[in-house]
Amino acid sequence: MTRQLDPNFNLFDDWILRLKKGRKINAFNNLHVSFVPLNSLIKTLGFATKNQWNGIIHLSGSENMSYHEIANIMVNKLNINKDLIISSTGVSDVLGFFNVKTALKYQN
Numbered sequence: 385m386t387r388q389l390d391p392n393f394n395l396f397d398d399w400i401l402r403l404k405k406g407r408k409i410n411a412f413n414n415l416h417v418s419f420v421p422l423n424s425l426i427k428t429l430g431f432a433t434k435n436q437w438n439g440i441i442h443l444s445g446s447e448n449m450s451y452h453e454i455a456n457i458m459v460n461k462l463n464i465n466k467d468l469i470i471s472s473t474g475v476s477d478v479l480g481f482f483n484v485k486t487a488l489k490y491q492n
Contacts, residue, residue, distance in 0.1 A: 399455060403464045411455035412474035418445040 399409045420443055428443055455469045 396454070396458070399458060400462070403459060403462060403468055406468065408468045408470050409455060410470045410472045411450075411452040413450050413452040413471045415474040416448050416450050417454070418448045420445050 399411075402409050425443065428441075431437075432441060451474075452469065452471050456466060458464075459466045459469060
């Protein structure tokens with residue numbers, strides 16, 4: 385399954401607060417997410433359980449967006465200067481996978 389937002393993932397809330405204060409944010413241009421609405425996840429898991437699916441099930445959202453693209457959507461919606469977005473490159477972990485938490489450690 386692609387990334388699910390949980391209450392402990394407050395990156396976007398932090399971005400909004402920083403942007404509203406006129407502070408810059410770093411947004412990765414090479415790390416992508418494809419969000420799955422929670423309602424869709426619950427329905428799919430319920431259906432899979434009820435119908436006794438087995439094996440690997442891949443569930444993904446309809447759009448794949450970089451964090452940079454998400455930041456641009458935010459500044460447009462909030463009517464904030466897009467020059468506050470710093471486009472940066474995320475860092476891959478030892479296995480070669482891009483990991484947001486690992487990459488966030490390397491932000492200024």
